[in-house]
Amino acid sequence: MTPLEATFRAAGGRVVSALAARFRDLDLAEEVFADACLKAARDWVDGPPADPAAWLYAVARRAALDRLRRRRTAAAHRPDEPAPTPTPEDHAMSLDEPIPDERLRLIFVCCHPAVATEARAALTLRAVCGLTTAEIAAAFLVPEATLAQRLVRARRKIAAAGVPFEVPASDRWPERMDAVLSTLEIAYAEAHADAALAGPHADFAREMLALSALLARLAPTDAEAQALAATIHLAEARRPARLDDAGAMVPLAAQDAREWDAALLRQGEAFLAASAAMARSGSPGPRALQAAIHAAHASRRQAGETPWRDILRLYDALLTLRDDPVIRTNRAVALSEVEGPATALLQLDAAAARGWLPFHVARAELLARLGRMTEAAAEYEAALALGPSRAEALFLERRRAASVAA
Template sequence: MLEAAFREHGGRVVSALAAAFRDLDLAEEAFADACLRAQTAWADATPRDPAGWLYAVARRAALDRLRRRATAQAHRPEETPPEPTPEDLLLAAETPIPDERLRLIFVCCHPAVSPDARAALTLRTVCGLTTAEVATAFLTPEATLAQRLVRAKKKIAEAGVPFEVPSPAAWPERMDAVLSTLEIAYAQAHADAALAGPHADFAREVLTLSGLLARLAPDDPEVQALAATVRFAEARRPARLDASGAMVPLTEQDARDWDSVLMAEAEAHLRRSAALSRQAARAPGPRALQAAIHAAHAERRRSGVTPWAGVLALYDLLLAHRSYTVVRVNRAVALAEIEGPAAGLAALEAAAAPDWLPYQAARAELLARLGRPEAKAAYDAALALDPAPAERLFLEARRGGLAGPGDAG
């Protein structure tokens, strides 16, 4: 329970401390001190406001560390803060501590930080992912990723990067990294249909932050598209589990259970994105294409069928922007719906990613549809990748359905 609380509140606490003390390392060290104190102080009961407790204790720890460095006065937060800007007012959330996540995301995505480290630093510092988890997300060795993070934090300190939301004129050079960070953070939560894992809070946080960012940047089509994608995905949340707690794949979900309010919000953001692209005479960007794919799946609410040809065409366009494993795997699944499982399997295996759960799950499904005996081994490979509880139940049920004579399943 303690670890869950630390992970749930860590990003906000570290973000608030970093904004106050202008020092990422100090913020992380102070939060670690607070967590150690909590292990004793919370032995009998968790405080009514865990986030507020952690922030208050961590703030005191930060000041203690600064005093020990004999530089407390120089690093102490300003006694009289400047008048808040409109962006500051939008950033103020109804939370027990200042919620500085979006502010710190912009800081971590500063041009002074190398492009390959911006999203990684944000995911580690703001979202609280472990270095190993961030390395996995980027398919990078953990030691390499750790070195990048150290260099990135040092660069922020040396460059004197201000811990504030930059003026809108400076947003374009940071926005892609900001959006990528939110995408990856949301993917961590969406991968767990039951929201039972340590990153469950990312779903709510990214829903909020993407909406906030859409209000801050109303004329950016990719910002609007990301807000649409997150809302399309979250709208399906009520239909993602069956009565046993197992994950329900998108194609098998009851569309009547999808959240109509979030669907309407998603469609409004997507229309806004498309209108902005038309006004600028530009083709849709990668996030707009992703949102359009979600919108195509949402058509099943009205027609009862998924327009797979349109989905496949959108994936082909998306590949021109992002030749990522996730795109190629999802395209193979769409291809299987049009040309059959053999064609889908061939495309899937060309995108080989044996250590990635969605790849193994998709491969097992297509092998099963073809009646191939290797399907059981593929399901076993997927189960060996430590899926979340709901996904494990789904995979076990699928594998169990393949049991033949003499096989206990």
């Protein structure tokens, strides 16, 4: 990995967020950041500067001011001059602000209610987190062209509505919170799908762990914010057991629970307890149920077995709130442990999630348990064709080979 690629992965989102917050223009921020990266590709031939992220920010900032001057609107749009050569971190962490992380602040901006509900999280994932249109489309299980159209409309809406690039008052957070939580949820899922943390979104694991905890602290009475923090902490606790000695992914059911991170498990359970306490007067929300499912899996560390019937009941409850192919696929996995693979396969096929990698993996596993090895091998092949990360590919190649050999 080149220094520019490493800097792009580690700090690209923060730099874009800082530029967008300073110039109140998301498109401009992305354009000048791209210009800065092109300049870095030329200028860093003999090595990167001492602070690569600050270099990119400074170059992009100058490019933004030049563009504003050329538009002859610099006097109206140029903000106050900052301190000399600020780093993105100078803008990213200010505990005096209601939302102290610059990336989290811009997430709230992109989730403005002026933007269509179905486009808020998608726009944020593209603009703030740097996911590609194809990656976001896959996460939402929609065609890439459809997702691209939503992003174009969302950007136009932000520009036409004059959405202010400022921290919303806390009493306005509820109307944006679901989209904010969805953004963090999907961003973390991108990192979680990579067991070895070797892909382009590996940093999201650490960052979304921190941002979910920060948001839970900033919104202490929001049960779903507490629940998302619980889910991310409980899921990330399993990280130490997710690879075998050859670097292949180890599925959850086969992981050695003794290797799970006990401190993260305790933190996740504390967030879940806070969420549950708030939901006592009413029904739990979808993220609270998802967190409870993760907690049920985590209970294997103490109990020695997975409470599949409890997990299936939680999925049944979750389906009443969020009925989508992702939930149906995961429910089918739990159902197979309770009622067997034949019943689960019928339910899985009804989920209609072809083209989503976990669907093909789940279907392959069920077919293999039913002894239908040729069909199982074909499903593993379909999963491999979707481009999993290296650790996941190693696992799938083994399973495909075993199916062919059987």
